[in-house]
Amino acid sequence: xxxxxxxxxxxxxxxxxxxxxxxxxxxxxxxxxxxxxxxxxxxxxxxxxxxxxxxxxxxxxxxxxxxxxxxxxxxxxxxxxxxxxxxxxxxxxxxxxxxxxxxxxxxxxxxxxxxxxxxxxxxxxxxxxxxxxxxxxxxxxxxxxxxxxxxxxxxxxxxxxxxxxxxxxxxxxxxxxxxxxxxxxxxxxxxxxxxxxxxxxxxxxxxxxxxxxxxxxx
Amino acid sequence: xxxxxxxxxxxxxxxxxxxxxxxxxxxxxxxxxxxxxxxxxxxxxxxxxxxxxxxxxxxxxxxxxxxxxxxxxxxxxxxxxxxxxxxxxxxxxxxxxxxxxxxxxxxxxxxxxxxxxxxxxxxxxxxxxxxxxxxxxxxxxxxxxxxxxxxxxxxxxxxxxxxxxxxxxxxxxxxxxxxxxxxxxxxxxxxxxxxxxxxxxxxxxxxxxxxxxxxxxx
DNA sequence: ATACTGACTGGAATTCGATTTTGGTCAACA
DNA sequence: TGTTGACCAAAATCGAATTCCAGTCAGTAT
Numbered sequence: 400x401x402x403x404x405x406x407x408x409x410x411x412x413x414x415x416x417x418x419x420x421x422x423x424x425x426x427x428x429x430x431x432x433x434x435x436x437x438x439x440x441x442x443x444x445x446x447x448x449x450x451x452x453x454x455x456x457x458x459x460x461x462x463x464x465x466x467x468x469x470x471x472x473x474x475x476x477x478x479x480x481x482x483x484x485x486x487x488x489x490x491x492x493x494x495x496x497x498x499x500x501x502x503x504x505x506x507x508x509x510x511x512x513x514x515x516x517x518x519x520x521x522x523x524x525x526x527x528x529x530x531x532x533x534x535x536x537x538x539x540x541x542x543x544x545x546x547x548x549x550x551x552x553x554x555x556x557x558x559x560x561x562x563x564x565x566x567x568x569x570x571x572x573x574x575x576x577x578x579x580x581x582x583x584x585x586x587x588x589x590x591x592x593x594x595x596x597x598x599x600x601x602x603x604x605x606x607x608x609x610x611x612x613x614x615x616x617x
Numbered sequence: 618x619x620x621x622x623x624x625x626x627x628x629x630x631x632x633x634x635x636x637x638x639x640x641x642x643x644x645x646x647x648x649x650x651x652x653x654x655x656x657x658x659x660x661x662x663x664x665x666x667x668x669x670x671x672x673x674x675x676x677x678x679x680x681x682x683x684x685x686x687x688x689x690x691x692x693x694x695x696x697x698x699x700x701x702x703x704x705x706x707x708x709x710x711x712x713x714x715x716x717x718x719x720x721x722x723x724x725x726x727x728x729x730x731x732x733x734x735x736x737x738x739x740x741x742x743x744x745x746x747x748x749x750x751x752x753x754x755x756x757x758x759x760x761x762x763x764x765x766x767x768x769x770x771x772x773x774x775x776x777x778x779x780x781x782x783x784x785x786x787x788x789x790x791x792x793x794x795x796x797x798x799x800x801x802x803x804x805x806x807x808x809x810x811x812x813x814x815x816x817x818x819x820x821x822x823x824x825x826x827x828x829x830x831x832x833x834x835x
Numbered sequence: 836a837t838a839c840t841g842a843c844t845g846g847a848a849t850t851c852g853a854t855t856t857t858g859g860t861c862a863a864c865a
Numbered sequence: 866t867g868t869t870g871a872c873c874a875a876a877a878t879c880g881a882a883t884t885c886c887a888g889t890c891a892g893t894a895t
Contacts, residue, residue, distance in 0.1 A: 458889080841892100
């Protein structure tokens with residue numbers, strides 16, 4: 400439940416580190432988790448393993464996270480958080496709106512692919528153990544992503560580049576169309592080669608974007 | 618391995634039933650399988666159960682299928698075969714090519730949804746047991762579907778309704794975009810309400826089709 | 836105080852051998 | 866000639882003994 404992103408009332412700036420104790424340690428825990436997930440998978444990775452890998456005591460983990468499950472879910476959260484940063488970066492670049500959306504769609508697929516392809520065989524394990532928690536967050540992830548996409552859509556419409564009715568519906572459709580390429584239930588090996596996934600994402604993106612382009616421009 | 622679809626050299630027409638013994642029985646076995654999958658799931662359903670439900674002896678199952686796994690995979694094959702019939706039906710209707718594709722996309726999603734929503738909780742079980750076999754067939758299913766879609770695409774282009782480069786790439790993109798709504802790894806309950814799934818499929822289809830429409834028509 | 840730790844605990848997971856179930860075969864049967 | 870169900874080996878299941886580990890908290894260090 401501790402979310403370093405949410406900044407509520409920075410009451411005492413000099414004591415920020417105390418309010419959310421040592422974000423450096425928190426990140427070290429998540430880094431360790433990433434390495435160990437790749438090496439052992441979810442079930443065989445113990446909390447003591449994580450602590451040792453991070454160079455801290457086991458109890459310290461519980462000062463930052465409420466449970467082992469929460470550690471791993473936060474790790475996934477961090478991946479998505481970084482993805483969102485990347486998406487916002489692309490969203491505010493100076494390419495055409497269509498080019499930005501295209502790159503954003505490719506990125507949302509490939510960033511996830513790259514983030515978890517390290518632990519391929521252990522993914523099923525993780526998924527089986529955390530399915531309920533992950534499904535709950537999936538919806539939140541998509542919603543957050545949709546907002547970023549919607550902004551670019553609106554900008555593209557203002558400039559006359561795009562033509563569409565509802566930006567939220569359209570944003571969700573864009574995400575939905577690429578969801579089949581996300582390694583949520585199919586592992587990265589089952590999805591196919593990276594290059595092939597990229598090609599498929601690209602083909603889908605091209606077709607969708609063609610549908611967005613304003614009829615008047617051509 | 619016994620595939621009633623593949624018609625190789627119908628040597629003796631009067632003995633067809635002997636070459637592929639009693640397709641009626643075969644269908645009865647698959648019908649029984651469908652009912653029992655819903656009731657018990659894959660693992661708890663025994664071959665003897667199937668035989669009893671179909672009103673035949675256990676050994677008879679093995680005159681039609683090489684293994685229990687093959688029985689269930691053939692059951693899935695039959696679902697897809699029926700779906701393809703439905704798709705071809707729509708493909709040859711007299712609506713506009715866009716309307717046909719739209720309906721075909723909705724159908725490929727909802728037909729699957731309806732076909733397996735009976736056995737929701739037992740789906741994970743089935744998926745875990747048959748994953749390798751199912752993944753292998755998935756590719757074949759998509760390929761076969763893509764062909765039907767490609768035909769409609771070509772017709773739409775001939776009539777000037779559509780504009781696109783490669784019909785196979787485009788057909789695959791259409792399928793890929795709706796794959797995320799198929800109950801392959803996510804069960805029907807995890808996908809959401811039927812109406813919601815329908816809405817999402819519809820939104821995606823609309824956007825994709827918008828991209829196909831020829832620029833000249835508007 | 837405050838930040839951290841690791842020994843400790845109960846419940847969960849694993850192991851392993853005994854027992855039961857079941858996928859697949861085939862000799863007998865209709 | 867087509868069908869069957871008793872039969873067999875392999876797999877699944879069970880259950881008790883054992884190990885393991887997530888989470889706690891008294892204690893240490895700072």
